[in-house]
Structure formats: structure tokens, C-alpha cells
Amino acid sequence: MTRFDLNILGCGSATSTLRHMPSCQVLNVRDNLLMIDCGEGAQLEMRRMRLKFSRLTHIFISHLHGDHVFGLPGLLSTLALQGKTGSLTIHIFKDGADYVQRTIDFFCRERPYDLQFNIIGTQPALIYDDDSIAVKTIALKHRVPCVGFLVAEKPKLRHIDPEAVAAHGVPQHFMHSLRQGLDYVAPDGTVVPNAKLTSAADRAISYAYCSDTMYSPRVIEAVKGADWLYHEATYGDECAVQARKRFHSTAREAATVAQEAGVRRLVLGHFSNRYTDDTVLLDQAREVFPNTILAHEGLTLDLNRVD
Amino acid sequence: MTRFDLNILGCGSATSTLRHMPSCQVLNVRDNLLMIDCGEGAQLEMRRMRLKFSRLTHIFISHLHGDHVFGLPGLLSTLALQGKTGSLTIHIFKDGADYVQRTIDFFCRERPYDLQFNIIGTQPALIYDDDSIAVKTIALKHRVPCVGFLVAEKPKLRHIDPEAVAAHGVPQHFMHSLRQGLDYVAPDGTVVPNAKLTSAADRAISYAYCSDTMYSPRVIEAVKGADWLYHEATYGDECAVQARKRFHSTAREAATVAQEAGVRRLVLGHFSNRYTDDTVLLDQAREVFPNTILAHEGLTLDLNRVD
Numbered sequence: 001m002t003r004f005d006l007n008i009l010g011c012g013s014a015t016s017t018l019r020h021m022p023s024c025q026v027l028n029v030r031d032n033l034l035m036i037d038c039g040e041g042a043q044l045e046m047r048r049m050r051l052k053f054s055r056l057t058h059i060f061i062s063h064l065h066g067d068h069v070f071g072l073p074g075l076l077s078t079l080a081l082q083g084k085t086g087s088l089t090i091h092i093f094k095d096g097a098d099y100v101q102r103t104i105d106f107f108c109r110e111r112p113y114d115l116q117f118n119i120i121g122t123q124p125a126l127i128y129d130d131d132s133i134a135v136k137t138i139a140l141k142h143r144v145p146c147v148g149f150l151v152a153e154k155p156k157l158r159h160i161d162p163e164a165v166a167a168h169g170v171p172q173h174f175m176h177s178l179r180q181g182l183d184y185v186a187p188d189g190t191v192v193p194n195a196k197l198t199s200a201a202d203r204a205i206s207y208a209y210c211s212d213t214m215y216s217p218r219v220i221e222a223v224k225g226a227d228w229l230y231h232e233a234t235y236g237d238e239c240a241v242q243a244r245k246r247f248h249s250t251a252r253e254a255a256t257v258a259q260e261a262g263v264r265r266l267v268l269g270h271f272s273n274r275y276t277d278d279t280v281l282l283d284q285a286r287e288v289f290p291n292t293i294l295a296h297e298g299l300t301l302d303l304n305r306v307d
Numbered sequence: 308m309t310r311f312d313l314n315i316l317g318c319g320s321a322t323s324t325l326r327h328m329p330s331c332q333v334l335n336v337r338d339n340l341l342m343i344d345c346g347e348g349a350q351l352e353m354r355r356m357r358l359k360f361s362r363l364t365h366i367f368i369s370h371l372h373g374d375h376v377f378g379l380p381g382l383l384s385t386l387a388l389q390g391k392t393g394s395l396t397i398h399i400f401k402d403g404a405d406y407v408q409r410t411i412d413f414f415c416r417e418r419p420y421d422l423q424f425n426i427i428g429t430q431p432a433l434i435y436d437d438d439s440i441a442v443k444t445i446a447l448k449h450r451v452p453c454v455g456f457l458v459a460e461k462p463k464l465r466h467i468d469p470e471a472v473a474a475h476g477v478p479q480h481f482m483h484s485l486r487q488g489l490d491y492v493a494p495d496g497t498v499v500p501n502a503k504l505t506s507a508a509d510r511a512i513s514y515a516y517c518s519d520t521m522y523s524p525r526v527i528e529a530v531k532g533a534d535w536l537y538h539e540a541t542y543g544d545e546c547a548v549q550a551r552k553r554f555h556s557t558a559r560e561a562a563t564v565a566q567e568a569g570v571r572r573l574v575l576g577h578f579s580n581r582y583t584d585d586t587v588l589l590d591q592a593r594e595v596f597p598n599t600i601l602a603h604e605g606l607t608l609d610l611n612r613v614d
Binding site: 014015016017018021022040041043044047048064065066067069070071073074077078081082095099102103106107108 | 321322323324325328329347348350351354355371372373374376377378380381384385388389402406409410413414415
């Protein structure tokens with residue numbers, strides 16, 4: 001299994017509490033760390049979860065509300081103090097890039113790493129692509145411009161069957177082609193079908209992050225068929241009107257999105273500070289979509305284990 | 308006793324750790340809260356220490372390094388979300404005021420409270436004055452412009468001796484004059500000396516905050532005779548050269564300041580993240596100035612109890 005973990009650093013809403021930190025999570029993709037949103041205290045939660053600063057390469061910011069960005073100045077300063085090298089790219093709206101650049105130029109002039117900005121827009125687009133994953137933005141519906149992120153693993157390589165390969169005398173240099181699905185043609189012209197030499201690749205997993213947003217059919221469309229959906233569930237049923245007014249979702253609406261989009265697992269987050277026990281939100285969501293769990297600070301999910 | 312407490316919210320240095328938060332403390336002066344420095348996470352520590360957001364009226368920022376200011380945007384936003392009213396004044400250098408104003412105007416436009424800035428300079432000056440206390444800046448010696456704060460209680464009123472007052476028939480309306488130290492002149496012209504009617508007022512306490520600074524005789528001069536001195540002790544003896552190079556102090560230097568200034572108690576803080584056990588710093592300081600304690604997050608000191 002190739003590593004694809006989701007670490008929850010913060011899953012509270014705007015007003016931080018002693019139970020929840022503001023929004024922040026870190027994907028560990030083959031030991032490359034990608035952060036999504038960066039609420040105040042993100043750097044401390046990274047330490048708490050033993051996520052290495054040196055492995056952080058990209059930060060994706062969904063929108064420019066303080067509870068999703070106020071951790072950036074401190075984190076970027078600490079990365080400099082820790083002597084991080086290489087590059088760090090922040091995917092963010094233009095105004096956010098200006099804010100971060102100004103702040104960090106004033107407070108943290110000396111940076112051993114290369115800070116880059118990738119200016120994103122509200123139109124869905126591919127914003128990141130490497131050998132393992134691609135990240136696309138999702139148009140969300142919030143009070144201010146806001147996007148979600150769909151992180152999709154690239155198709156994986158098939159598994160070699162060592163005994164079959166030995167029996168057919170397949171040379172070492174052909175192994176990568178085998179893993180890609182090619183048939184083996186022996187020197188005498190015999191074709192050995194790939195299926196006889198390999199077994200199926202692991203499933204390529206996809207993860208959708210949707211916070212902050214009100215219920216919207218276009219979100220359902222965008223996350224259709226995703227394996228994992230993290231969706232905000234700021235409120236319970238009793239605050240459905242307030243949820244709509246403030247462009248947030250109830251837990252039941254989050255579950256409806258999961259249900260309609262046919263995702264495999266739903267993770268609820270972005271809980272209002274009014275709830276001292278988030279299981280009320282879980283219960284309401286599970287009435288619609290049973291395969292739902294609650295996020296909490298310190299939670300690490302192996303995204304490969306979707307069942 | 309009138310309330311005069313010091314709450315330590317953060318006493319780490321630039322790199323935050325799981326043991327220490329960045330610089331922040333709150334003085335409780337007769338239930339009026341005054342914050343000194345505001346490192347990332349200050350709002351969370353306020354909650355942890357049950358300090359009421361509504362009672363916060365002034366924030367004093369010593370200098371513009373991130374570990375002393377990055378908590379401001381989140382705190383100011385939360386105050387707005389919590390519906391704080393009245394006014395809040397930030398005492399800060401000009402560049403800092405510009406940074407905070409820009410940040411908060413972008414991220415937190417709607418504020419039910421009135422945000423004011425008092426622009427301070429590096430020259431020692433009286434920057435705050437009310438019925439209970441006065442706050443003066445102290446010129447510190449750091450890499451960037453930096454001041455400390457001397458918070459001094461005003462002289463307190465004498466205590467009425469109820470029996471003596473009754474025996475001499477002093478009328479009710481004269482009590483405040485008595486507490487201020489005036490003699491009582493009876494209708495028949497008899498003078499009753501104040502000392503027969505009252506006992507001494509409680510001591511007016513002073514508290515000096517000095518972080519960040521290297522050892523400097525002018526700091527000693529400024530804190531001379533203070534009851535309490537909070538002084539940075541970033542390093543131990545083995546890092547004396549580094550301390551000087553980075554314009555910080557060792558614990559021993561902090562103790563020397565306390566000793567030379569003749570303060571009554573020393574509180575050490577701003578510990579480097581290199582120390583997993585700060586008592587090494589305490590031990591070195593106590594060799595010079597025995598009446599020393601270590602700050603730690605969550606510590607509340609009743610400043611009236613200086614002995």
C-alpha cells in the first residue's frame with residue numbers, strides 16, 4: 001500500500017474552543033505533506049501530531065476567512081526558524097497571497113526556503129499535479145469566494161506475481177512494463193498475457209474536502225463517486241435556518257451530499273462551538289448516510305482503508 | 308486587598324513547542340484585563356485560563372516579532388464574534404498598528420467594539436493612566452525596536468479604624484478624606500490626627516515586564532525598586548555568547564538585573580525551545596538572585612503577595 005493519510009489538525013468553526021481548533025488538515029501522500037487550510041495554531045498541531053515541517057510542500061487555502069488562514073504567518077515563520085529548505089507553494093486567492101506576502105515580508109524576511117504562490121480562482125480547475133495525485137478545485141457556495149479540493153490518486157501499478165514471473169522467465173528490466181499492464185513477449189515470440197503475471201493494482205483513492213459551504217447540487221456533482229468526503233457540518237437540524245443564512249450546512253445536509261454523490265465514507269467537521277457533544281450531529285447525519293464519522297483533532301485516517 | 312493578578316498565557320521564545328506557547332500575559336487589575344504581548348494561540352489560552360474576553364480593554368505590544376503579535380488577528384476576530392462592546396486599545400509601534408489595521412479591516416470588517424491604537428515610541432513614556440495604575444514604557448535592547456512595560460499601582464487609600472471613628476464621632480461624609488490621610492477637625496475645633504483614625508494603606512505594587520532584551524544597565528535603572536520583575540531568560544550560561552549575539556539574556560543575566568535593581572521577586576520567561584527542563588535556568592538565576600521563580604502557562608500570580 002502506498003501511503004495516503006488524512007490528519008485532522010482542526011475541525012472547529014470560526015470561534016475556536018477548548019474542544020476544537022480552527023480548520024486545518026494535512027494529507028500525507030507518500031511522505032509528502034500537503035496542508036489544507038491553516039487556522040491559528042496549525043503549527044502547534046503539526047508538532048502534536050508529529051508531522052515534519054521539512055516535508056510540507058504545499059498549502060491549499062479554501063477561502064479568506066480568518067479561521068482558515070490565521071495560522072499561516074506563524075507556520076511560515078517557524079519553517080524559516082527551523083531551517084526548512086526547498087520550496088513551499090501556497091494555493092490561494094489573490095487577496096490572500098497579497099496578505100501572506102506582506103505579512104511574511106515584514107515579519108520573516110529571511111527564509112531559507114522558496115515561498116511560491118499559485119493564485120487560484122473560483123472556477124473549478126486542476127491546480128496541482130504530480131506522479132501520485134492531482135488536485136482540482138471544487139466550486140463551493142459560501143458568503144465569500146470559496147473552493148473545496150478534490151485530491152485524486154493517479155492509477156496505481158499492478159502487483160507482480162513473483163512465482164509466475166519466474167516460471168515464464170520474464171527479465172528484470174520488463175517488470176515496470178508488467179506493472180503498467182503490458183503483456184510479456186518471450187524471445188521465441190510467445191505472448192504471456194499480463195493477467196497471468198500480475199494481479200490488480202490497488203484502488204486509486206480520491207478525497208474531497210468541502211468546507212465552508214451551504215448545501216448545493218453543484219457540490220454533489222463535483223464530488224460524485226469520491227471515496228472520501230470531508231464535509232462541513234457546522235449545525236444540527238435545529239439550526240437549519242441559521243445554516244442557510246450563514247451559508248453553512250447542517251450535518252443532515254452534509255450526509256445528503258454524501259448520499260447523492262455516492263461517496264463511500266463521509267467525515268464531518270467544522271463544528272459550531274454551540275455543540276459540547278458533536279455526536280448529536282453524527283446521529284443526524286447517519287440517519288441519511290450511515291457510513292459517517294466525526295472528525296476530531298489528532299485523528300489520522302488511512303485513506304486506503306475506505307471500507 | 309484590591310485585585311492585581313498576573314496570568315501567564317505564554318512564556319516560550321520564537322519557536323513554539325508543546326511545552327510553551329509564545330509570549331502573552333494578562334494583568335487582571337480590579338477585573339479590568341490588560342494583555343501584554345499576543346503570541347499565536349493567545350485567544351485559546353485566555354479560554355483555558357477562564358479570562359473573560361469582555362473584560363479585555365488594553366493590549367500592550369513590546370515589539371514587532373511574530374511570536375509577540377501573531378495572536379492578534381485571531382483574538383480581535385473572536386472578540387467581534389463574541390459581540391464584545393466598548394473599546395479596545397492596542398499600544399503598539401506604528402508599523403504594527405498598520406499591520407493590525409490592514410489585517411483586521413480585511414478579515415473582520417464588522418466589529419461591535421471600538422478598536423483604537425495608541426502609537427508608542429522607543430523613548431520611555433507614560434502610555435496609560437487610570438485611577439488604579441499607570442503604565443510606562445521601558446527602553447529595552449533588542450535586534451528591533453523594543454520596549455518593556457512598568458505597571459505601577461497608584462497609592463492606595465488608608466484603612467478606617469471603625470471603633471476609633473465611632474469614638475470620635477467622625478461623620479460619614481469625611482471617610483474618604485480620612486482614607487486619603489487628612490486629619491479630622493471636630494466641630495469644637497479639636498484636631499484628631501489621621502493616624503488615630505486609620506491604619507496604613509496597602510502597599511502599591513509595581514510590575515515590570517522586560518522581554519525581549521539583552522542585559523543592559525539602562526534596564527536596571529528603569530526597573531529599580533519594582534516589586535516584581537518578569538525578565539526574559541532565553542538561554543542558560545552555556546549559550547551566553549549566542550544570547551548576546553541574538554540580543555537576548557541568559558537566566559543569570561536576568562537575575563543580575565533583578566539583583567542590581569533591588570526588585571523583590573523575579574519571574575523568568577521567554578525560554579528557548581532547546582530546554583526540555585527549565586529548572587536549569589532557574590538554578591543558574593537563583594545563584595545570583597534567590598527569590599526567582601519560573602513562569603509557566605496557566606500560572607496566576609497574586610502580585611499583592613510579593614513576600
